[in-house]
Amino acid sequence: MGGGIITLRVCALTVYGEEPDLIREGGSIPVTLTLEEVTGRNVMLLPIGACDDGAHSQNEKINRSNYIKGVRCVFIQWFGPGYSCLYTQHRQLE
Secondary structure: OOOOHHHHHHHHHHHHHOOOOOOOOOOOOOHHHHHHHOOOOOOOOOOOOOOOOOOOOOOOOOHHHHHHHHHHHHHHHHOOHHHHHHHHHHHOOO
């Protein structure tokens, strides 16, 4: 398991409080292949939507709570688990 996956597992545990399901699914975003080719790195998609978001429809949406938690995961991924204090300090935004 690569370092990025391990770090995102830590993010999920920190933000969501539970172990993520690691599945190989998706990839409907064509630019991911280009990103892999240009950077020489693996690309991992972090889904933050819910099953009722109506992906790719006229009324597509995302819950504010899911968006905020997704941003927290990315922030922890970039800056490290030591910044997980943001999770508790800004909880009232949800």
